[in-house]
Amino acid sequence: MHRISTLSSALALVLVAVAFALPASGQETDADVELAPQLEWPSFPDALEAAKESERIVLVDVWSRTCGWCRRQQTEVYTQPDLQGYILDTFELGRLDIDQDSDTLSYRGYTMSSQMLSAGFGATATPTTVFLEPDGTYITRLQGFHAYEDFYNVLRFIGSESFREMDFEQFMTAEENSEGK
Numbered sequence: 001m002h003r004i005s006t007l008s009s010a011l012a013l014v015l016v017a018v019a020f021a022l023p024a025s026g027q028e029t030d031a032d033v034e035l036a037p038q039l040e041w042p043s044f045p046d047a048l049e050a051a052k053e054s055e056r057i058v059l060v061d062v063w064s065r066t067c068g069w070c071r072r073q074q075t076e077v078y079t080q081p082d083l084q085g086y087i088l089d090t091f092e093l094g095r096l097d098i099d100q101d102s103d104t105l106s107y108r109g110y111t112m113s114s115q116m117l118s119a120g121f122g123a124t125a126t127p128t129t130v131f132l133e134p135d136g137t138y139i140t141r142l143q144g145f146h147a148y149e150d151f152y153n154v155l156r157f158i159g160s161e162s163f164r165e166m167d168f169e170q171f172m173t174a175e176e177n178s179e180g181k
Contacts (some may be wrong), residue, residue, distance in 0.1 A: 011104050035079040039093065044114070047094025049141060051134040057158060059091040060130040062123040067143040070127045076148070090159035092134075099124050108136055117179045131158050140164065 004164045041061060042050070051058045063070040078084060087093070100114035107117055122141050131139040140163070142154055153172065157163055162171045 034081070036081045036084040037079070037129075038074055039078050039087070040086065041095035044094040044107075044117070045098050046083040047092045048107075048136050049133070051092040054092060055134045056090065056092045056131040057134065057135070057139065058094055058095045059087065059155075060096060060121070060132065061156075062096045062098050062118045062121065062126055062130060064126045066099070067126040073127045073145050073151075077151050080148050080152075083148060083155065086152070086155060086159065090155070093181055096121075096123075096130075098123060098128075104118075129154075144165075157177070 041150070044060060047058050047060065050056075061070075076158070077167070078087070094112045096118050098115055098118040101116070103114050104111055105114060105117055107120075118128070121128070121138065123130065123142060123143070127145060129142040133139060139158065142151075153175075154168070156175075157168055157171045162174075166174070
């Protein structure tokens with residue numbers, strides 16, 4: 001009898017948890033947000049070439065075909081319309097496959113594989129987002145999966161070139177202060 005009572009209590013807790021997890025009527029859910037199509041990722045050399053002409057910062061997606069977090073970043077974060085619009089207006093895009101060790105890339109006078117270049121950028125796991133100056137000079141990297149809002153904040157910090165004048169914490173404080181006005 002005690003076992004049935006415990007099971008009933010556990011089931012009731014699960015049902016309550018599910019009820020609270022469901023959105024209230026009228027609230028927007030992720031399913032209500034129309035996502036943008038997935039981004040097209042040019043090759044790393046194409047990104048550097050485009051950046052020379054556009055003078056935009058290069059956003060390099062270091063990924064792996066076997067990386068579940070990479071797929072999640074692509075489908076949940078990079079498909080958010082405002083974030084994607086900002087990326088396409090602000091950056092040149094490129095991609096490196098961290099597992100690719102048989103290709104040949106030229107970067108800043110060196111010839112190496114995508115795997116070696118990824119390691120040179122400090123990508124020890126995937127996904128990693130690397131930011132480069134238009135001339136290919138390394139700026140910084142962001143390792144791991146990051147949810148939409150956090151990722152968008154970093155993109156705006158780098159894309160606005162605020163990193164040249166302040167650290168990220170100062171940037172976020174300035175953003176909060178400007179929103180409060």
